[in-house]
Amino acid sequence: MEEKILLLGAEAIAQGAIDAGISGIYAYPGTPSTEITEYVQRSKEAKKRNIHSTWSANEKTAYEAALGMAYAGKRAMVCMKHVGLNVAADAFINSAITGTNGGLIVTVADDPSMHSSQNEQDSRFYGKFAMIPVLEPSSQQEAYDAVHLGFELSEKVKLPVMLRITTRLSHSRAGIKRKNIKNQNILGFPGKRNQFILLPANARIQYQELIDKQPDLEEIAEHSVLNKSSIKNSSGLGVITFGIAYNYLMEVVSENNLYINILKIGQYPLPKKMTQSFIEKCSKVLVLEEGYPVYEELLRGFWEFSGPVRIHGRLDGTIPRTGELNPDIVRAALDIEKNEPHPGSTLVAGRPPELCQGCSHRDLYTELNEALKDVNEKHVFSDIGCYTLGALPPYDAINTCVDMGASVTMAKGAADAGLRPSVAVIGDSTFTHSGITGLLDAVNDKSAVTIIISDNATTAMTGGQDSPGFGRLYDICLGVGVEKEHLRVMEPLKKNFEMNVKVLKEEIAYEGVSVVISNRECIQTLTRKKRAQNKSEIVK
Amino acid sequence: MKKDIIIAGVGGQGILSIAAVIDLAAIKNKLFVKQAEVHGMSQRGGAVQTHLRISDQPIFSDLISKGKADLIISIEPMESLRYLEFLKPDGWVVSNINPIKNISNYPDTDKILNEINHLPYSILADADTLAKQAGSIKASNMVLLGVASEFFGIDYALLKKSITEIFGRKGEDIIQMNLRALEAGRQEALKVIDI
Numbered sequence: 001m002e003e004k005i006l007l008l009g010a011e012a013i014a015q016g017a018i019d020a021g022i023s024g025i026y027a028y029p030g031t032p033s034t035e036i037t038e039y040v041q042r043s044k045e046a047k048k049r050n051i052h053s054t055w056s057a058n059e060k061t062a063y064e065a066a067l068g069m070a071y072a073g074k075r076a077m078v079c080m081k082h083v084g085l086n087v088a089a090d091a092f093i094n095s096a097i098t099g100t101n102g103g104l105i106v107t108v109a110d111d112p113s114m115h116s117s118q119n120e121q122d123s124r125f126y127g128k129f130a131m132i133p134v135l136e137p138s139s140q141q142e143a144y145d146a147v148h149l150g151f152e153l154s155e156k157v158k159l160p161v162m163l164r165i166t167t168r169l170s171h172s173r174a175g176i177k178r179k180n181i182k183n184q185n186i187l188g189f190p191g192k193r194n195q196f197i198l199l200p201a202n203a204r205i206q207y208q209e210l211i212d213k214q215p216d217l218e219e220i221a222e223h224s225v226l227n228k229s230s231i232k233n234s235s236g237l238g239v240i241t242f243g244i245a246y247n248y249l250m251e252v253v254s255e256n257n258l259y260i261n262i263l264k265i266g267q268y269p270l271p272k273k274m275t276q277s278f279i280e281k282c283s284k285v286l287v288l289e290e291g292y293p294v295y296e297e298l299l300r301g302f303w304e305f306s307g308p309v310r311i312h313g314r315l316d317g318t319i320p321r322t323g324e325l326n327p328d329i330v331r332a333a334l335d336i337e338k339n340e341p342h343p344g345s346t347l348v349a350g351r352p353p354e355l356c357q358g359c360s361h362r363d364l365y366t367e368l369n370e371a372l373k374d375v376n377e378k379h380v381f382s383d384i385g386c387y388t389l390g391a392l393p394p395y396d397a398i399n400t401c402v403d404m405g406a407s408v409t410m411a412k413g414a415a416d417a418g419l420r421p422s423v424a425v426i427g428d429s430t431f432t433h434s435g436i437t438g439l440l441d442a443v444n445d446k447s448a449v450t451i452i453i454s455d456n457a458t459t460a461m462t463g464g465q466d467s468p469g470f471g472r473l474y475d476i477c478l479g480v481g482v483e484k485e486h487l488r489v490m491e492p493l494k495k496n497f498e499m500n501v502k503v504l505k506e507e508i509a510y511e512g513v514s515v516v517i518s519n520r521e522c523i524q525t526l527t528r529k530k531r532a533q534n535k536s537e538i539v540k
Numbered sequence: 541m542k543k544d545i546i547i548a549g550v551g552g553q554g555i556l557s558i559a560a561v562i563d564l565a566a567i568k569n570k571l572f573v574k575q576a577e578v579h580g581m582s583q584r585g586g587a588v589q590t591h592l593r594i595s596d597q598p599i600f601s602d603l604i605s606k607g608k609a610d611l612i613i614s615i616e617p618m619e620s621l622r623y624l625e626f627l628k629p630d631g632w633v634v635s636n637i638n639p640i641k642n643i644s645n646y647p648d649t650d651k652i653l654n655e656i657n658h659l660p661y662s663i664l665a666d667a668d669t670l671a672k673q674a675g676s677i678k679a680s681n682m683v684l685l686g687v688a689s690e691f692f693g694i695d696y697a698l699l700k701k702s703i704t705e706i707f708g709r710k711g712e713d714i715i716q717m718n719l720r721a722l723e724a725g726r727q728e729a730l731k732v733i734d735i
């Protein structure tokens with residue numbers, strides 16, 4: 001195991017989890033977290049060790065399954081993108097009250113700069129909210145090591161541990177040194193009868209325990225290998241870095257031979273003693289956080305200008321208020337002269353993403369635009385997936401994209417408000433993630449909505465993972481109570497154009513719940529399958 | 541030894557295969573590697589890029605700073621210009637001449653090629669044609685890697701070994717085709733450098 005292996009940060013976490021003896025990984029895909037679970041799914045070692053790794057229907061079901069595995073004494077990891085934690089938040093916050101039995105790590109991948117997301121929320125807020133330990137590695141190797149540390153910590157303090165990463169760490173490769181592989185835990189149940197029964201009387205006891213653990217968690221953070229204070233110049237400039245910000249600082253420090261004080265934070269709760277004694281040795285402090293100014297705000301305090309040490313960062317404009325960090329931002333914040341970069345070319349045009357040639361969503365949007373051609377108030381509620389690209393020209397076909405499942409429920413609310421027609425377009429995986437319950441609401445209210453499920457038989461946006469309701473969407477809708485006459489299926493192909501427009505027009509005219517399943521396989525997964533088939537034929 | 545390389549193109553063109561070959565060769569050479577890629581939304585036909593850093597010293601940042609890249613390798617000409625801000629004053633640009641016009645406002649191709657030609661250090665190659673001659677247009681990424689191979693200080697034999705290893709699962713024909721494409725690219729570079 002001496003040789004380093006080149007892994008994405010996400011893959012390093014997956015390998016770390018396998019090596020730390022997990023019995024299962026639970027997740028719903030979401031950039032930049034998807035590759036963690038995919039790595040475990042591909043891993044021969046994981047297969048040999050019978051590690052559970054199939055996809056969950058959404059982040060909440062994933063979280064609860066992982067909690068159940070930890071209840072049974074085994075180590076489990078649950079992974080999601082930052083907004084996934086909103087979906088799993090109920091389970092997450094309450095799991096801090098129950099605490100855990102086997103080790104439980106929730107890996108959350110934030111996406112500052114919103115490369116592939118609706119927002120850039122900072123999961124460290126959730127960590128503080130739940131009052132559990134949070135680990136924020138600065139490098140891929142630290143991420144690998146943090147998984148081992150996290151499981152030990154989780155089992156020691158009997159709490160779930162959050163592993164917070166961001167896009168750059170997740171999607172960047174580096175050489176990783178592995179540790180020895182650990183055996184999985186054996187089945188074993190919580191010793192305390194009421195630990196997981198959060199009836200108010202028990203919950204108060206459990207909550208008090210969580211509060212009582214806080215000084216311990218802080219003390220552990222004071223001695224964590226992920227936290228390090230280095231004083232080079234007493235009463236000079238100090239920089240406090242959180243997570244990957246350390247790398248951007250060190251890039252600039254090593255290139256310019258700077259002698260500055262550095263406090264590197266990678267484990268929370270914030271080690272107060274270490275932080276205070278660091279700040280006391282500095283004349284001013286720059287705070288570098290990859291995300292919201294969570295700790296900058298805390299360090300400034302309510303009377304931010306009365307302290308002897310000035311704090312700089314995102315809140316005073318030293319660092320841009322939004323977006324991810326990079327070495328250039330750090331260089332500017334430290335007043336280091338910029339390299340004279342090339343001014344760039346004036347010829348370059350933007351090249352936004354687009355729906356693939358041959359994609360079934362394309363045909364659906366052509367049909368839908370035709371079906372709605374004569375409508376005065378054309379508002380189509382949509383959702384998150386490849387089909388969101390229907391918002392761009394040449395389609396300009398949809399008006400909303402908010403959160404998974406919101407198309408169905410927003411269309412219902414708008415219909416309740418009087419909008420006619422009220423149409424939703426949702427993907428198959430998004431529908432099973434969070435659309436079914438909304439459809440039930442619409443059915444119960446007999447709302448005048450037309451829900452179009454653009455079913456490409458996969459979770460395409462994140463790379464073509466299994467779709468949890470594959471082949472069963474029709475039965476699901478029927479089971480929820482959609483009337484058979486208004487549950488229609490069509491195949492979005494050019495040759496079916498007129499027929500499909502007619503179906504859409506008929507259902508849009510219906511004063512009640514109608515569902516149209518527009519079904520044709522994703523061109524990417526189809527091509528991949530054909531290629532694999534050809535290869536196996538050649539081998540034969 | 542330290543090289544900062546930006547590899548650019550359009551989603552689906554195979555920039556990650558170029559990166560994978562260099563990564564493996566660098567690791568075999570006991571160098572440190574960091575390589576930041578783009579996954580997700582922009583892979584759908586949008587502009588994609590990867591920051592690849594190799595060094596004999598530990599590397600901190602996953603991202604390359606503006607004005608610090610030694611080399612830009614681009615499988616699409618306009619995409620090579622998108623990252624000029626990152627290029628060192630004496631950095632090289634290696635680009636394909638064949639545009640992908642999946643946007644309605646794609647600029648005049650001649651103007652683009654002209655601008656690349658007028659950079660202090662650049663090589664334009666008809667990677668698509670050379671790749672076709674090697675066996676498949678899909679290998680145009682390896683042609684460009686071949687052109688660039690003269691500029692990042694990794695032994696050519698090691699690059700060939702990496703290709704053999706990375707494409708190993710796809711069979712001997714694919715390996716040979718990619719090696720031919722690599723060599724065709726390298727010859728292009730040698731022509732320019734010799735003069």
Ligand SMILES: Cc1ncc(C[n+]2csc(CCOP(=O)(O)OP(=O)(O)O)c2C)c(N)n1
Pocket residue numbers: 028029030031059081083084087384385386387404426427428429430431456458459460461462467
């Ligand atoms: C709560 C939440 N989880 C995950 C994601 C990431 N995500 C965005 S789109 C998508 C896939 C949607 O699949 P589907 O509905 O089948 O549409 P397709 O991309 O296949 O067209 C995922 C997983 C997200 N944005 N929000």
